[in-house]
Amino acid sequence: MSNTYKSTGSFNYGDLSEIEKDIEDSGLDIKLSHNLDLFKTKRKIDDFIIPNSIASLPMEGGDASEDGKPTELTFRKYERIARGGVGLIWLEAVSVSKEGKSNDKQLWITEENWTDFKKLNDLIKSSAKQEFGEDHNPLTILQLNHSGRYCKVKGKRKPIIATHKKLLDDKLGISKDYHLVTDEYLREVEEDFLQAARLAKKAGFNSVDIKSCHGYLLAELLSAYERGGKYGGKFENRIKLLVDIIDRIREDEYCKGLILSSRLNIYDAVPYPQGWGVNKSSLNPDLNEPKELIKILEDKGVKLISLTMGNPYFIPHINKPYDIGTYTPDESALESCNRLIKGIGEIQKSFPKIHIVGVGYSWFRHMAPYVGAGSLENGLCNIIGFGREGLAYPDFAKDILNDGKMKKNRVCISCSKCSEMKSKIGTCGCVIRDSEVYLPIYNDMKKGEIVKDA
Ligand SMILES: Cc1cc2nc3c(=O)[nH]c(=O)nc-3n(C[C@H](O)[C@H](O)[C@H](O)COP(=O)(O)O)c2cc1C
Ligand code: SF4
Incomplete structure (x- = not known):
């Protein structure tokens, strides 16, 4: 990609016309629009009406108690987000098992603590209603996850891996003979997801996300080309655990009424055969298999998918374009945003009936509404998702919807401190x-x- 105008990592645009010029000069495909009313579009999934087209994306806060309960910090974070006006609240990664936690302070839903999760969901719903009236009911999604190779216990890494991936193994100090989990273990993980989904339903969440992104266990399996047995090798095997979990939840009587969703990687940015959605002879995206999988999910009744890319433990800028990070990317943040927005747009256009939640907007700061509106106007996704913005400026949605702008002095500055x-x-x-x-x-x-x- 050419790099003719200000295409550094830093955001230093004076106004929208400068972004517009940079997009054009760099040959990128990001669309802009001033029609911010598009964010007011309601979205219908089964009987549920999402009150607008803005989502807060999952942001793991590591603020749970040792037994996985939400704490004061968790309640505070979600109350602020709920009062901020987004139509969809995609809650952070919640572990489905003790050993599957990413750290000791990750949320973990169990028979013993599901009522605390109910309190959290109730607080979200009541705060949103207090702020915006009885009709304002944001969709709540609990993100269910097994952290796989990124599991940690008592501050120490305890990787649970389904396949070796040299580049990722080397980063974690995993040796060539480190054991792989068995097919029987993966069957148990399926059971753990089902149990967690039942508890999420009891706790009142509208939806569960079977998380398959960012290098965690289910995402790792998508590119388990070199694993033997039922969960590795051919496409049908690599997607098996995700699809089986979706089937189990869909058919389960205790889960009736839950909206099924998934946060899904469409491109890992790790070379084949270690990455998913990657061209076999280059590091470019190849969306054929992700599209095949999404078709299968659609046929199984999945109507809501949040798409993402990359692995935050490997090449973070693919996943969250930044100004300041641990290294200087070999592309501008604008190009990283372009990859996300364009790749996700290709999927939304191929699956017009699915509500796709897009990502890649927080880096645009107070100009993000125009980029988001451009994506909505051009059918590149149905819902605009914001991750870091939800932590920095929880009422950004209210400001977009009511005032037609975001406040410059409140936006995320993509400094990577979180x-x-x-x-x-x-x-x-x-x-x-x-x-x-x-x-x-x-x-x-x-x-x-x-x-x-x-
Ligand atoms: C501190 C932090 C925690 C995150 N936790 C999660 C998580 O729990 N689940 C998830 O799917 N993504 C998680 N993400 C990724 C975000 O949801 C989002 O995809 C990413 O930040 C890019 O969006 P943004 O540019 O709007 O911030 C996290 C990102 C950060 C920075
Ligand atoms: S400003 Fe920095 S610490 Fe705050 S959300 Fe953005 S990246 Fe994270």
């Missing part, structure tokens, strides 16, 4: 815009590092 916290201590939030709560936690983390280094 990601740094997530990877080092699990607990994370916006250090910049929610500094009263998260700056002290960040500073303590930094002090700990200095002590360790001494």
Whole structure:
């Protein structure tokens, strides 16, 4: 891709026309529109009406108690988001099992604590209603996950892997002879997802997400080309666990009424045969298999999918374009956003009946509404998803819908501090815009590092 105008990692646009020029000069395909009323479009899934076309995306906060319950910080985060006006609240990754947790402070839904999750869902619903009236009912989705190779227990990595992937193994110090989980174990994981979905239903969530992205266990299986047995090798085997879980939940009487959804990678950005959605002879996306899978999911009644790319533990900028990170990407953040928006657009156009939630907008700061409206206007997704923005500026949706703009002094500045916290201590939030709560936690983390280094 050519790089003729300001295409550095940093966001330094004075106004929209400068973004427009950069998009054009760089030969990118990001669409802009001033029709912000498009965000007011309601979306219908079965009997549920999503009140607008803005979603908050899952942001794992590492703020649960040791037994997986939401804590004061969790309740605070979701109350703020609910009062912010988004039509869809896609809650963060919740573990389906003890050993499947990404860290000791990850949410984990169990028979013992599902009522705490009910309190969380009730708080979201009541706060949204208090703020916007009885008719405002945001769709709530609990993201169910098994962290696979990124499991941690008592601060130590305890990878659970289904296949070796040299590039990812090397990063985690996984040796060539590290054991793979058995097919029997994967059957048990299917059971864990079903149990968690039943509890999510009891707790009142409208939907469960069978998470298959960002390198976690189900996503890893999608590219388990080199695994033997029932879950590896050919396409049907690699998608088997995801599809079996969807079937089990769909057919289960305790889950009746739950909307089925998935957060799905369409491109791993890890070379074949270690990555999914990747061209066999280059690192470019190849969306053929992801499309085949989405067709199967559609036939099974899945009507809502949040698409994403990359692996935050491997090449983070693919997944969340940033200004400041742990390395300088070999492309501009604008190009990274373009890959997300364009790739997701290709899928939405191929599956017009599915509500696709898009990503790649937070980096555009206060100009994001025009980029999101451009995507809606051009049918590149039905719902615009924001991740980091939800932490930085939880009432951004209200400002877009009511005032037709986002406030420049409140937006996420893509500084990666929340990601740094997530990877080092699990607990994370916006250090910049929610500094009263998260700056002290960040500073303590930094002090700990200095002590360790001494
Ligand atoms: C701190 C942090 C935590 C995240 N946690 C999750 C998660 O629990 N589940 C998930 O699917 N994605 C997670 N993501 C990815 C976001 O949902 C989103 O895809 C990403 O931040 C890009 O969107 P944005 O540019 O709007 O921030 C996380 C990202 C960050 C920075
Ligand atoms: S810490 Fe705040 S400003 Fe920085 S990337 Fe995270 S959400 Fe954005």
